[in-house]
Amino acid sequence: MASNAQSHNDYTVGLVCALPKEQTAAIAMLDQRHDGLPNPVNDHNAYTLGCMSNHNVVIACLPKGEIGTSSAATVATRMISTFPSIRFGLMVGIGGGVPPNVRLGDVVVSTPAGGLPGVIQWDMGKAEQSNSFRQTGILNNPPSALLTAVTRLESKHEMEGSAISQYLEDMTTKYPKLALKYTKSDRLEDVCFESDYSHVATMSDPQPSISNVGKKRDYNGQIITQGQDSCRGCDRRRALKRPPHEMTVHYGLIASGNQVIKDAALRDQINARLGGGVLCFEMEAAGLMNGFPCAVIRGISDYCDSHKNDVWQEHAAAVAAAFAKELLSVIPPAQVVGAQTAGKVMQSVAETVNSIRDDVSDIRSDVHTIRTAGDGDWLSPIDYDKIQSDVYRNCQEGTGQWFLNDPRFADWLFGGSSRTLFCPGIPGAGKTVIASLVVNHLRSRHLDDSNFEKDRVGVAVLYCNYQQQHDQASHDLLASLLSQLSLEQDIVPAGIRSLHDQFCKRRTQPSPRDIFKELRLAVSGYSTVFVVIDALDECKDEATRKDLLDKMLQLQQLADVRLMLTSRPNILQNREGVIQFPIYASEEDVRRYLTSQLGHLSVVVERDTILQNEIKVRVSKAAAGMFLLAQLYMGSLKGKHTKKAIYTELRKMDTGHAGLDQAYQGAFQRIESSLSKLLLSWVVCAQRLLTVDEMQHALAIEPEISSLDHSNICDLQEVVSGCAGLVVLDSVSQSIRLVHQTAKDYFKANISEYFPDARSNIAVSCLTYLSYDEFKTGACTNHMLLESRLRRFPFLSYASIFWAYHWSFMKSKVHAHALKFLLDQGLVSAASQCALVPANWELEYGQGSSNRISGMHLAASLDLHKLVPRLSEKLSVDSTDNSGYTPLHYATQNNNELTVKCLLDCGADFNLAANTGATPLHVASKQGHDAIVAMLIERGADVNCRDNGGGTPLTWAIDKKLDAVVKLLI
Known part of the structure; x- marks a missing residue:
C-alpha cells in the first residue's frame, strides 16, 4: 500500500x-x-x-x-x-x-x-x-x-x-x-x-x-x-x-x-x-x-x-x-x-550508447561523403552560403541597423501579422546587403539566443542573379533550400541518402518532384524555418518566379515558414497578407560608407575637413537612396588631385536613373587600358559568366594564329582594376561580372555606341580558338583525355556552345571563317564532343558519336541556315551520326524551321529513318513542332511510317496530347 x-x-x-x-x-x-x-x-x-x-x-x-x-x-x-x-x-x-x-x-x-x-x-x-x-x-x-x-x-x-x-x-x-x-x-x-x-x-x-x-x-x-x-x-x-x-x-x-x-x-x-x-x-x-x-x-x-x-x-x-x-x-x-529494478536495465542502455556511437561514426562518414560528392554541388550547383559569407564580409560595420530595429521586421521575425515580408527597393538601394544582414542576424540569434530552440530553427538563403539564370530554375532554387536545410544536420535524412545513391550510380540529378517531396520533409523537421530570397526580380523568368512562390506558399501551409523577399518594386505589390517594408540606402548608412571611402581619395581631401563634409553632403544627396550611385560617384572622384577638379565633378552629379547612366558613362570614359575595355566588352556580350581561366584565354586569343601563346595570358586582377569599378571578380564563383544589373542594362542598351564590333569580334575569337591545331585530331577517345583537354583549354566549352550565337551578328562577307571550320571534320568532332548532343537524345559519349557528327549536323543543330547551301556543295545533307540521325533530324529536333526548309531545298531525304526507326516526321510530331510537321507533310513525308516500336507520327502526337499536330496528321 x-x-x-x-x-x-x-x-x-x-x-x-x-x-x-x-x-x-x-x-x-x-x-x-x-x-x-x-x-x-x-x-x-x-x-x-x-x-x-x-x-x-x-x-x-x-x-x-x-x-x-x-x-x-x-x-x-x-x-x-x-x-x-x-x-x-x-x-x-x-x-x-x-x-x-x-x-x-x-x-x-x-x-x-x-x-x-x-x-x-x-x-x-x-x-x-x-x-x-x-x-x-x-x-x-x-x-x-x-x-x-x-x-x-x-x-x-x-x-x-x-x-x-x-x-x-x-x-x-x-x-x-x-x-x-x-x-x-x-x-x-x-x-x-x-x-x-x-x-x-x-x-x-x-x-x-x-x-x-x-x-x-x-x-x-x-x-x-x-x-x-x-x-x-x-x-x-x-x-x-x-x-x-x-x-x-x-x-x-x-x-x-x-x-x-x-x-x-x-x-x-x-x-x-x-x-x-x-x-x-x-x-x-x-x-x-x-x-x-x-x-x-x-x-x-x-x-x-x-x-x-x-x-x-x-x-x-x-x-x-x-x-x-x-x-x-x-x-x-x-x-x-518483486520485479527487477529499472536500474539494472542500465547495462543495456550502455550497450545501446556504444552501438549509437558506432552508428554516429558511420553516419558522420556518410554525411561527409554526401556533402562532398560531385565537389559538393550534386544537389545544388550554386553555394549560396559562400555568397552569403562574401556579401556579409564586405558590409560596412553598422549598416542596416535601422532595418533590423524596425517594428515591421520584428513583426515578421516574431510571427506577428504575416509570415511573408516583401522588401522592394530601387536598383542599387542595397537590398542584397540588407538580405545578408538579416541572414547573419537570424543565424547568430539561432546560435546565441537561448529562446531559439537548438537545431529546431532553420535558416536558408537564395541569391538570385540575372547572370546565373542557367543554374537558377525553380527546381535548382528549391534544391538549394533542400541542401541548406538537410545537409547541415548531423544526420542526413534517408530520402537525401537515397537521392545521393542514385546520383552516384547513375549520375542523374534528382527530379523536381523528388526535390520538393524531400524539402517538405526537411521543413517539417523544424519548429520554424526562415527563408530569405534576394533579388526575386532576377529570376529566370515569370514562370520560374511564380513556381517558386507557389512552392513557398505550399511550405507555409505545411509548417511555420517565414519568407523574406527582396526585389525591385511591383513584383508583389498589393498582395494580401504580406508585410511591405521598402529598402533604401539610409542617409546614415550612406554617410558611414562615404566616410570610410574618403581615405582612398587624394591627399587634398585628406587635409581639408570642409571639403570632406562637402563630398559627403553632395554625394549623399545625389545618391538619393542608391548605394550603387554613391559607390560610382566616389569612384569618379578618384584621380582628382585639385579642389577645382573635385568641385567640378561634384557639380556634375545627377540623381536616379539619369545619375546612373551618367555615372556609367563617366566610368567608361575613365578606362584607359585597351585590354580593360576588351574585357568589359566580353563581360557585356558574353552569354554567361566567364570564369577567370576562361576570360584569361579569351583575352589571349590572337586572330589568324593557330595556337594559344601562353605568354599572352594576362594578370586578370590587374585588368579588372583598370575597369573603373564597372567590373568585379566574384570571389565565390571565381567569375567576372559587372558591378550591378543596372550596368548590364545600360551597356546592353548602348552596345552599338560602346562596343559596335564586339559581338563580331567575339565570334571570330571563338572560331579562332575552336580552330587551333590542337583540336584537328578530333574528339577525345575517353573521358580522362577530354577532362585534360578542358583543363588545358578552359575556353573550349564556351566557344563550342556559343560561337554560333555570336556568329549570327556577323556580316555575310566573313562567312568564310565559319565555313572553313565546319568543313574540317576533326575540328567539328572536337567541338561537338563539348557542346552539341541534345540532352534528350541518348547518344554514345565519346569519339564514336562526335566523330560521326558532320559540319552539316552542327549547322543544322545551331540553325545556321545561311550556310547550308554552301556546305551542301561539300557535305552530304543525308549524312548520319552514330545513331543514324541526319542533319534533318537535328534541325527538326531543335525546331529550326528555316534550316529544315534549306535542307529540304537542298534535297534532304525526309523519310530517312534513324537506328530507332524514327523519321524526321516522328521527331517533329513528338516534339509538337507543328510548323515543321506541316512542311514535311507538304513535301511528301510518309505519315504512316512506323518506328521500331511500331509507333507512327500520329501515335506519338496522341501520346503527347498534341492536338494541333494530330489534326495535321489525320
Missing part, C-alpha cells in the same frame, strides 16, 4: 511527460501528493511525488523547450539514478492520430503488433538498392508486467467499461479550474479533412513566436498561439463524413521520431512503409524504449496534418493520464516490488 513516502527508495513507478500540460494532467490524477525530496547534484529534473492507484509514483517533465527522443532519454536516465527502486515507467501525454480508425480524444497504448514492438523509431533506417528502405530503429517491447496488465485491463473494459470518465469527473471536482480545458465539451469539434487537402491559412490566424518561451507547444514542441484552433478558411466539404464517436482505447504501434509530422501525405507514406499498422505519431518515446522499461500512452490531439491545432491537447493529455491511472489500478503493488 502506498504511503506518504519519505525515501527515494520508496518509489516504484516513473511517469515521464514532454509538455507542462501533460504534467498537469498527470499530477491531477494523483490520489495523494507527497513532499518533495532533494535531488543529487547532477540531476536537474523537477519531480512531483505522490500516490496513484496504490503505487508510489514519480512524475517528471522534459525541460521547457526541449523535445525529442534524446531529451526524453536524459530525463528517464536521471530519474532511474535518483529513484533506484523504480521498476517501470509510463510515457504519458499527447500524440497525433492516424485516421480513419483513430479519432480525436481517443487513447493509444503501445503494444507489439505485426511483428513490431510497441514503439518504432520511424526516422532510423537505411536506403538500399531499388529504392527500398530497411528499418533499423527497432526498439524493445514494453515490459511483460505492463503487457499483462494491458491485457487484463482490455478485458475489464469489454465487460465493465472504462473508468476514465470517472477519473476525469474526480479531477474536475478536485481541481475545478481544469474543467474548461481538460474535459470534453461542445467546443471540441472532431474534423478530419481528406489527406490531399491542405490547410488554408487566413489573416486571422496568428503565427507562432519562436522567441517567447511562454507560448503553448503542441506534442511535437511546435509553439502555437490562440487562434490556431479552427480551420476558418478550409472547405468543410473536404472533411470526412463520420458517425458520432465515443472515446476508444486502441492498442498497437506508435511511431516515434525526431521530426515533426504535419503533412497528411507524409503521415500516410510513413505508415505504409511500416506496414500500415501505425496508430499514432509522437516525438519522445523512442528515447525511452531501449533504456527504460516502459509503455507509452498517448491521448490523440490532432491528425498529423496541416490542420493541426491546439484545442484538443489538454483533453487528450487528461484522457492519457486517466488511462495511466486505470492501468496502475490493475497491477498489484506487491508484483511491482
Whole structure:
C-alpha cells in the first residue's frame, strides 16, 4: 500500500511527460501528493511525488523547450539514478492520430503488433538498392508486467467499461479550474479533412513566436498561439463524413521520431512503409524504449496534418493520464516490488550508447561523403552560403541597423501579422546587403539566443542573379533550400541518402518532384524555418518566379515558414497578407560608407575637413537612396588631385536613373587600358559568366594564329582594376561580372555606341580558338583525355556552345571563317564532343558519336541556315551520326524551321529513318513542332511510317496530347 513516502527508495513507478500540460494532467490524477525530496547534484529534473492507484509514483517533465527522443532519454536516465527502486515507467501525454480508425480524444497504448514492438523509431533506417528502405530503429517491447496488465485491463473494459470518465469527473471536482480545458465539451469539434487537402491559412490566424518561451507547444514542441484552433478558411466539404464517436482505447504501434509530422501525405507514406499498422505519431518515446522499461500512452490531439491545432491537447493529455491511472489500478503493488529494478536495465542502455556511437561514426562518414560528392554541388550547383559569407564580409560595420530595429521586421521575425515580408527597393538601394544582414542576424540569434530552440530553427538563403539564370530554375532554387536545410544536420535524412545513391550510380540529378517531396520533409523537421530570397526580380523568368512562390506558399501551409523577399518594386505589390517594408540606402548608412571611402581619395581631401563634409553632403544627396550611385560617384572622384577638379565633378552629379547612366558613362570614359575595355566588352556580350581561366584565354586569343601563346595570358586582377569599378571578380564563383544589373542594362542598351564590333569580334575569337591545331585530331577517345583537354583549354566549352550565337551578328562577307571550320571534320568532332548532343537524345559519349557528327549536323543543330547551301556543295545533307540521325533530324529536333526548309531545298531525304526507326516526321510530331510537321507533310513525308516500336507520327502526337499536330496528321 502506498504511503506518504519519505525515501527515494520508496518509489516504484516513473511517469515521464514532454509538455507542462501533460504534467498537469498527470499530477491531477494523483490520489495523494507527497513532499518533495532533494535531488543529487547532477540531476536537474523537477519531480512531483505522490500516490496513484496504490503505487508510489514519480512524475517528471522534459525541460521547457526541449523535445525529442534524446531529451526524453536524459530525463528517464536521471530519474532511474535518483529513484533506484523504480521498476517501470509510463510515457504519458499527447500524440497525433492516424485516421480513419483513430479519432480525436481517443487513447493509444503501445503494444507489439505485426511483428513490431510497441514503439518504432520511424526516422532510423537505411536506403538500399531499388529504392527500398530497411528499418533499423527497432526498439524493445514494453515490459511483460505492463503487457499483462494491458491485457487484463482490455478485458475489464469489454465487460465493465472504462473508468476514465470517472477519473476525469474526480479531477474536475478536485481541481475545478481544469474543467474548461481538460474535459470534453461542445467546443471540441472532431474534423478530419481528406489527406490531399491542405490547410488554408487566413489573416486571422496568428503565427507562432519562436522567441517567447511562454507560448503553448503542441506534442511535437511546435509553439502555437490562440487562434490556431479552427480551420476558418478550409472547405468543410473536404472533411470526412463520420458517425458520432465515443472515446476508444486502441492498442498497437506508435511511431516515434525526431521530426515533426504535419503533412497528411507524409503521415500516410510513413505508415505504409511500416506496414500500415501505425496508430499514432509522437516525438519522445523512442528515447525511452531501449533504456527504460516502459509503455507509452498517448491521448490523440490532432491528425498529423496541416490542420493541426491546439484545442484538443489538454483533453487528450487528461484522457492519457486517466488511462495511466486505470492501468496502475490493475497491477498489484506487491508484483511491482518483486520485479527487477529499472536500474539494472542500465547495462543495456550502455550497450545501446556504444552501438549509437558506432552508428554516429558511420553516419558522420556518410554525411561527409554526401556533402562532398560531385565537389559538393550534386544537389545544388550554386553555394549560396559562400555568397552569403562574401556579401556579409564586405558590409560596412553598422549598416542596416535601422532595418533590423524596425517594428515591421520584428513583426515578421516574431510571427506577428504575416509570415511573408516583401522588401522592394530601387536598383542599387542595397537590398542584397540588407538580405545578408538579416541572414547573419537570424543565424547568430539561432546560435546565441537561448529562446531559439537548438537545431529546431532553420535558416536558408537564395541569391538570385540575372547572370546565373542557367543554374537558377525553380527546381535548382528549391534544391538549394533542400541542401541548406538537410545537409547541415548531423544526420542526413534517408530520402537525401537515397537521392545521393542514385546520383552516384547513375549520375542523374534528382527530379523536381523528388526535390520538393524531400524539402517538405526537411521543413517539417523544424519548429520554424526562415527563408530569405534576394533579388526575386532576377529570376529566370515569370514562370520560374511564380513556381517558386507557389512552392513557398505550399511550405507555409505545411509548417511555420517565414519568407523574406527582396526585389525591385511591383513584383508583389498589393498582395494580401504580406508585410511591405521598402529598402533604401539610409542617409546614415550612406554617410558611414562615404566616410570610410574618403581615405582612398587624394591627399587634398585628406587635409581639408570642409571639403570632406562637402563630398559627403553632395554625394549623399545625389545618391538619393542608391548605394550603387554613391559607390560610382566616389569612384569618379578618384584621380582628382585639385579642389577645382573635385568641385567640378561634384557639380556634375545627377540623381536616379539619369545619375546612373551618367555615372556609367563617366566610368567608361575613365578606362584607359585597351585590354580593360576588351574585357568589359566580353563581360557585356558574353552569354554567361566567364570564369577567370576562361576570360584569361579569351583575352589571349590572337586572330589568324593557330595556337594559344601562353605568354599572352594576362594578370586578370590587374585588368579588372583598370575597369573603373564597372567590373568585379566574384570571389565565390571565381567569375567576372559587372558591378550591378543596372550596368548590364545600360551597356546592353548602348552596345552599338560602346562596343559596335564586339559581338563580331567575339565570334571570330571563338572560331579562332575552336580552330587551333590542337583540336584537328578530333574528339577525345575517353573521358580522362577530354577532362585534360578542358583543363588545358578552359575556353573550349564556351566557344563550342556559343560561337554560333555570336556568329549570327556577323556580316555575310566573313562567312568564310565559319565555313572553313565546319568543313574540317576533326575540328567539328572536337567541338561537338563539348557542346552539341541534345540532352534528350541518348547518344554514345565519346569519339564514336562526335566523330560521326558532320559540319552539316552542327549547322543544322545551331540553325545556321545561311550556310547550308554552301556546305551542301561539300557535305552530304543525308549524312548520319552514330545513331543514324541526319542533319534533318537535328534541325527538326531543335525546331529550326528555316534550316529544315534549306535542307529540304537542298534535297534532304525526309523519310530517312534513324537506328530507332524514327523519321524526321516522328521527331517533329513528338516534339509538337507543328510548323515543321506541316512542311514535311507538304513535301511528301510518309505519315504512316512506323518506328521500331511500331509507333507512327500520329501515335506519338496522341501520346503527347498534341492536338494541333494530330489534326495535321489525320
